[in-house]
Amino acid sequence: MKKIVLASKNSDKVKEIRLALQSLPVEILSLADFDEMPDAVEDGLTFEDNALIKARFFGARTKLACLADDSGLEVDALGGLPGVYSARFSGYHADDTTNNQKLVDELKKIGVTESKADYRCVLAFVDTDGSEIVTSGKIDGTIKLAPKGNGGFGYDPYFYITESRTMAQLSPAEKNSISHRGAALAKMILELKGRLP
């Protein structure tokens, strides 16, 4: 069975991607299955750049087909920020709590109580023969200052997918069925099916 390594150290993302790829005849590994894996330098200016940087980097080091995700939140009232800085919006030692606090602070600073926003995800797959597939997905929603829900991760508790419901109030399967990552994964699965035995 073909082995694919997921180029992520974020265990929440690994869980979401594993769930979505269940239907494919592949063995999914994560970076946790390898010893002393260095970090890739994610210095791209776009999600696509960073996803490709990671997939090429970890594909080369593991000698396996590699699937990488780069994703983030784009808030209209903040001119598209945090964007590619989503994971480190509050600094290099950022976590979900400090990032969400920074998001709320930035909106309050400009007197905004809610703003339209997109979550965007780009997936890059680099096969052992060097061929590459890139797919992307988007979900639109509204950022509000009051968090809700304990599921998901990242900015999910502040990302309202309907008037009253946040991304953090969805089950993992519900989230995959409508999320930016779920959409990018569905497109990737269509492409991968064509090249698997």
Add this chain to the structure above:
Amino acid sequence: MKKIVLASKNSDKVKEIRLALQSLPVEILSLADFDEMPDAVEDGLTFEDNALIKARFFGARTKLACLADDSGLEVDALGGLPGVYSARFSGYHADDTTNNQKLVDELKKIGVTESKADYRCVLAFVDTDGSEIVTSGKIDGTIKLAPKGNGGFGYDPYFYITESRTMAQLSPAEKNSISHRGAALAKMILELKGRLP
């Protein structure tokens, strides 16, 4: 069983929505089930305006809960057009063929061979008690000048969801699982489940 009328005369849209709502304990009617139904005046400036206009109009006339869709294609290189004009881009007697020709012509006129684009869908549900739910969905892709595939409708043959695959090459179930309408429907189903017996 609760009856919901779909406020659309587009049989392709009705088919997609019926398929997605299969899991709900509701009876789905369409405007074809009613005699001599006038047209709603869709003069809103946004998808949301138009979806609400239709749901209120046909809800009032049928005295049933009503679900309306407004959706369209937003092409970056055309400043977001055709947008709310998607169904009548080539004029008031437009059809898919003339609209797609207009799309290709407009892009050629400005020397563009491909452009990033979103398909957007807004759904409005107006219940018999007057309460309203609005949900929306988005899918990102690329418009290219060479059409592919015979499925779907509208601009689907020109809307590339991956490097090589168009929306018109998806099965109905595949399309619902990743499309703008599928995402808006998934959000709507979450909300409707809360109010059905």
